[in-house]
Amino acid sequence: MKNFNFIAPTKILFGKNKVNELGNEIKQHGTRVLFAYGTGSIKKTGLYDKVVEQLTQAGIEYFELDGIKPNPDISSVREGIKICRENNVDFVLAVGGGSVIDCSKAVAAGVPYAGDAWDFLMRKAAVKNPLPVGTILTLAATGSEMNGNSVISNKETGEKRAFGDDSLRPKFSILDPVNTFTVNKWQTAAGTVDIISHIFEQYFTPDKGTFVQDAIAEGIVNTCVKYGPVALEEPENYEARANLMWSSSLALNGLTGTGKIFGDWATHDIEHELSAYNDLTHGAGLAILFPVWLEYVLDEIRAIKIARMSRSCFGVTDDDDMQAAKNGIKAIRNFFTSLGMPATLTEVNITAENFDHMAESACRFGPLGMFKKLGPQQVKDILNMAL
Amino acid sequence: MKNFNFIAPTKILFGKNKVNELGNEIKQHGTRVLFAYGTGSIKKTGLYDKVVEQLTQAGIEYFELDGIKPNPDISSVREGIKICRENNVDFVLAVGGGSVIDCSKAVAAGVPYAGDAWDFLMRKAAVKNPLPVGTILTLAATGSEMNGNSVISNKETGEKRAFGDDSLRPKFSILDPVNTFTVNKWQTAAGTVDIISHIFEQYFTPDKGTFVQDAIAEGIVNTCVKYGPVALEEPENYEARANLMWSSSLALNGLTGTGKIFGDWATHDIEHELSAYNDLTHGAGLAILFPVWLEYVLDEIRAIKIARMSRSCFGVTDDDDMQAAKNGIKAIRNFFTSLGMPATLTEVNITAENFDHMAESACRFGPLGMFKKLGPQQVKDILNMAL
Numbered sequence: 001m002k003n004f005n006f007i008a009p010t011k012i013l014f015g016k017n018k019v020n021e022l023g024n025e026i027k028q029h030g031t032r033v034l035f036a037y038g039t040g041s042i043k044k045t046g047l048y049d050k051v052v053e054q055l056t057q058a059g060i061e062y063f064e065l066d067g068i069k070p071n072p073d074i075s076s077v078r079e080g081i082k083i084c085r086e087n088n089v090d091f092v093l094a095v096g097g098g099s100v101i102d103c104s105k106a107v108a109a110g111v112p113y114a115g116d117a118w119d120f121l122m123r124k125a126a127v128k129n130p131l132p133v134g135t136i137l138t139l140a141a142t143g144s145e146m147n148g149n150s151v152i153s154n155k156e157t158g159e160k161r162a163f164g165d166d167s168l169r170p171k172f173s174i175l176d177p178v179n180t181f182t183v184n185k186w187q188t189a190a191g192t193v194d195i196i197s198h199i200f201e202q203y204f205t206p207d208k209g210t211f212v213q214d215a216i217a218e219g220i221v222n223t224c225v226k227y228g229p230v231a232l233e234e235p236e237n238y239e240a241r242a243n244l245m246w247s248s249s250l251a252l253n254g255l256t257g258t259g260k261i262f263g264d265w266a267t268h269d270i271e272h273e274l275s276a277y278n279d280l281t282h283g284a285g286l287a288i289l290f291p292v293w294l295e296y297v298l299d300e301i302r303a304i305k306i307a308r309m310s311r312s313c314f315g316v317t318d319d320d321d322m323q324a325a326k327n328g329i330k331a332i333r334n335f336f337t338s339l340g341m342p343a344t345l346t347e348v349n350i351t352a353e354n355f356d357h358m359a360e361s362a363c364r365f366g367p368l369g370m371f372k373k374l375g376p377q378q379v380k381d382i383l384n385m386a387l
Numbered sequence: 388m389k390n391f392n393f394i395a396p397t398k399i400l401f402g403k404n405k406v407n408e409l410g411n412e413i414k415q416h417g418t419r420v421l422f423a424y425g426t427g428s429i430k431k432t433g434l435y436d437k438v439v440e441q442l443t444q445a446g447i448e449y450f451e452l453d454g455i456k457p458n459p460d461i462s463s464v465r466e467g468i469k470i471c472r473e474n475n476v477d478f479v480l481a482v483g484g485g486s487v488i489d490c491s492k493a494v495a496a497g498v499p500y501a502g503d504a505w506d507f508l509m510r511k512a513a514v515k516n517p518l519p520v521g522t523i524l525t526l527a528a529t530g531s532e533m534n535g536n537s538v539i540s541n542k543e544t545g546e547k548r549a550f551g552d553d554s555l556r557p558k559f560s561i562l563d564p565v566n567t568f569t570v571n572k573w574q575t576a577a578g579t580v581d582i583i584s585h586i587f588e589q590y591f592t593p594d595k596g597t598f599v600q601d602a603i604a605e606g607i608v609n610t611c612v613k614y615g616p617v618a619l620e621e622p623e624n625y626e627a628r629a630n631l632m633w634s635s636s637l638a639l640n641g642l643t644g645t646g647k648i649f650g651d652w653a654t655h656d657i658e659h660e661l662s663a664y665n666d667l668t669h670g671a672g673l674a675i676l677f678p679v680w681l682e683y684v685l686d687e688i689r690a691i692k693i694a695r696m697s698r699s700c701f702g703v704t705d706d707d708d709m710q711a712a713k714n715g716i717k718a719i720r721n722f723f724t725s726l727g728m729p730a731t732l733t734e735v736n737i738t739a740e741n742f743d744h745m746a747e748s749a750c751r752f753g754p755l756g757m758f759k760k761l762g763p764q765q766v767k768d769i770l771n772m773a774l
Contacts, residue, residue: 001564001629003402008395014646015390177388209626212610212634219602226598239596242388246645247599258633259401 001209001259008253010146011172014246016238018174019050019136022093023058025172029132030091033062034084036104038096039069042138045182051095051136063087065107068096071153071160071275071282072103077117080107084131094135094170098142101135102150105168108133109150120163121152123365127165135173140180140245141191141283143198143252145173153276159361160276162268175249177241185232189339190283192228192244195251196221197286201265202257204294204305204371210259217256218312223247225313228339266369267293270379273358278350287341288348291333292386297372298325305371345386355383388596388646395640397533398559401633405561406437406523409480410445412559416519417478421471423452423491425483429525432569438482438523450474452494455483458540458547458662458669459490464504467494471518481522481557485529485581485669488522489537492555495520496537507550508539510752514552523561526570527632528578528670530585530639532560540663546748547663549655562636564628572619576726577670579615579631582638583608584673588652589644591681591692591758597646604643605699610634612700615726653756654680657766660745665737674728675735678720679773684759685712692758732773742770 013021026033033055042048055062065080083089084107094104108131110117119125137145144150149164183191199217223243230240250256257263270293271285294306303325310316310328314335318324333343342348359379367373374382400408413420420442429435442449452467470476471494481491495518497504506512524532531537536551570578586604610630617627637643644650657680658672681693690712697703697715701722705711720730729735746766754760761769 001402001626001633003405005398005400007398011392011394012645013392015388018390209629211613211626212607212630212637215606215609216603216637219606220599222602223599239388239598242596242646243599246388250599250603250642258399259629 002207002261004258006254006258007166008146008169008255010170010253012146012175012249013172014175016176016178018176019047019054022051022054022136022174023060026055026060026091026093026134027058029134029171031060032087032089032091033060034065034080034089034092034104034107035062036065036068036080036092036094036096036100036107038100039067041182042095045179047095047136047138047179051093062093063089068100068103070099072099074118074121074152074154076103077106077110077152080104081110081117084111090131092131092133094133095138097137097139098144101137101142101144101170102152104133104135105130105144105148105150106152109165109168118154121154121159121161123163127163127167130165130167133168133170135170136179137173137175137245138179139183139187139191140241140248141194143195143248145170145175146249146253149252151272158276160272162272173249175245177238177245180241180245181236183235185340186281188231188235189228189341190281190287191248192224192231192283192339193287193336193341194283195244195248196224197267197283197290198252199256200290201268202260202263203309204264204302205260206371207260213256213258213260214308218309220247220251220256221309221313225335232339261370264369264371266374269362269368270382273362274345274350277354277358278348280348280350284341284348287336288343288345288386289382291329291336292382294329294332296378296382296385298329302371345383352384352387355380358383389594389648391645393641393645394553395533395556395642397557397640399533399562399636400559401562403563403565405563406434406441409438409441409523409561410447413442413447413478413480413521414445416521416558418447419474419476419478420447420449421452421467421476421479421491421494422449423455423467423479423481423483423487423494425453425455425487427453428569429482432566434482434523434525434566438480449480450476455487455490457486459486461505461508461539461541463490464493464497464539467491468497468504471498477518479518479520481520482525484524484526485531488524488529488531488557489539491520491522492517492531492535492537493539496552496555505541508541508546508548510550514550514554517552517554520555520557521559522557523566524632525566526574526578527567527628527635528581530582530635532557532562533636533640536639538659545663547659549659560636562632564625564632567628567632568623570622572727573668575618575622576615576728577668577674578635579611579618579670579726580674580723580728581670582631582635583611584654584670584677585639586643587677588655589647589650590696591651591689592647593758594647600643600645600647601695605696607634607638607643608696608700612722619726648757651756651758653761656749656755657745657769660749661732661737664741664745665735667735667737671728671735674723675730675732675773676769678716678723679769681716681719683765683769683772685716689758732770739771739774742767745770
């Protein structure tokens with residue numbers, strides 16, 4: 001187990017009608033709020049009205065940033081920063097899924113920064129004294145509600161990049177599983193794959209002696225395997241939605257990565273290239289890529305860990321590690337497919353056209369991955385295998 | 388899953404030589420420190436000198452509270468409060484195991500309170516604006532290093548009671564597994580039982596739909612089952628000590644209790660009576676009582692959960708829940724015994740002499756437990772079964 005520091009101070013307010021505590025929570029941090037949300041689904045579900053009621057009752061002045069899209073663009077970030085500066089905003093409230101939260105964090109980081117916010121993504125600037133952020137989560141997937149990470153796209157340059165800092169961890173996150181009842185099958189499935197992928201990225205590393213972290217990780221994956229299908233069939237099953245929602249936060253708040261290197265993250269990096277170039281749901285991209293990546297990196301050493309996950313969470317019983325790993329990868333693929341996720345890039349109309357550029361771009365800061373290092377050629381191999 | 392709030396903001400500094408970050412951490416919270424420790428083992432191991440070096444280098448003035456004993460007495464708390472008030476102390480540093488940390492929290496709560504600190508234990512006063520606390524952990528057991536709880540004894544009245552508040556959660560805790568290399572077999576075993584017991588108290592509740600919490604709980608118990616015996620045989624096995632240490636914090640920082648009632652805690656309450664009256668190690672008392680309690684509460688409904696734990700962590704394969712639960716309880720008893728823990732009160736020279744009074748005292752605030760409610764007669768039954 002490696003040395004580590006761990007701090008996950010986000011206050012979680014979990015359960016039915018927890019939005020009723022919003023006003024009191026915000027008042028502990030600010031009085032002039034940027035209210036950030038997506039393309040309007042919160043207006044249909046009535047959540048928008050509840051938020052406005054809470055803000056009004058608490059005497060909080062608010063300014064809206066709406067229209068934040070999936071794979072949020074740097075242009076939304078810039079717009080949010082402008083609104084904050086013009087109105088002396090001192091708190092950012094994100095109401096939505098990972099895209100809205102990620103955009104809000106970038107806004108929060110950008111307001112006190114003199115340069116352009118894209119600098120954070122290009123590793124040209126460090127986050128310093130960001131505005132405090134709070135969230136109301138409406139999609140169980142990214143884990144952004146309990147960590148300091150943010151993924152932002154740049155349409156102009158065709159890039160999708162991540163940055164993060166502990167100071168960007170939300171002060172509070174309101175997790176009401178009822179707010180995910182209206183999430184459709186596709187997004188529910190993609191969210192479930194996303195949660196599992198976050199565990200995988202931190203689980204499949206060369207680290208030794210991290211038994212407790214890995215055991216917790218397996219518990220979270222088992223939760224997704226159990227409840228993903230239930231949420232698809234019964235979208236208003238509170239138990240399923242609640243277990244997936246709490247899993248999403250715990251899968252990427254740093255807990256299962258303690259005592260390890262930062263994680264592998266090659267698959268995420270490759271997926272970011274895919275969804276930067278194509279209109280592809282992040283979780284769907286991961287569903288296509290992860291089994292391919294596992295197959296690609298599988299060898300005698302890496303089989304041990306893949307076999308452990310396969311036996312613990314995917315019903316594999318083979319004693320031989322290599323055989324267990326192979327059967328596990330098949331079982332993982334089958335599970336993703338059973339959720340309605342695609343298995344190949346061809347299914348989502350992605351061709352090899354931009355693979356060269358994607359592979360180069362993915363590796364622009366150096367080789368990807370920790371479980372196994374991947375250069376541009378290996379990334380291209382994986383993309384080709386995924387066709 | 389029940390609604391819940393969860394906040395565990397303690398910064399964990401985990402690993403070899405993390406004590407070297409002590410000065411910098413304290414400086415973020417205070418400049419005049421109460422340095423609290425036990426009966427001198429930190430002087431033998433050299434940890435005392437390292438702490439003093441850090442405090443001195445950081446220019447921090449410190450005042451010592453030493454001699455804090457296992458089952459810390461309210462007299463130590465009162466002494467610590469006096470030292471703090473006389474010297475305008477603004478930070479409490481606990482260096483030791485759960486006893487030192489618990490005592491330090493009570494001191495931190497007591498300094499700004501006008502009345503006597505025992506009032507917190509008697510539920511006559513609420514914690515308000517306590518001094519900040521930091522810890523350096525030397526024993527993997529109580530989880531006090533990451534929660535806001537404290538257990539204090541009162542020799543004068545023969546009582547042992549608990550209190551707690553989120554504001555008492557340590558600002559930081561330094562967890563260096565090397566500091567537990569010198570923990571002897573008895574204390575290592577008792578600590579392992581304590582960690583498992585904390586999970587059990589939160590696992591065996593009437594709650595439904597808390598799959599992810601229970602899966603994480605099982606991961607932590609499996610860690611103890613795997614590494615407890617290793618740490619006994621190889622006290623300087625870093626991997627074993629590290630997994631036990633991180634497990635101790637995660638077992639009682641609130642995580643596995645999220646979405647549930649507060650937990651059962653009847654077994655802890657009964658054990659507190661035992662160790663208030665007798666010189667008994669907390670974990671040893673729990674090792675005696677927990678299998679007895681499980682046997683006592685076992686019926687068709689409660690068999691389901693006991694069977695799940697038995698299958699997940701104690702190698703039981705019976706399909707029938709009642710049979711699995713019965714075999715699981717035996718396996719739990721055998722595991723505790725294999726660690727060298729006692730199985731009966733008779734073994735530790737405790738007789739039925741004070742059972743009447745203990746049972747009354749344990750239930751003074753009402754019936755114990757949540758998995759199954761226990762009045763004084765039931766408590767006495769359990770104590771008699773444990774003889």
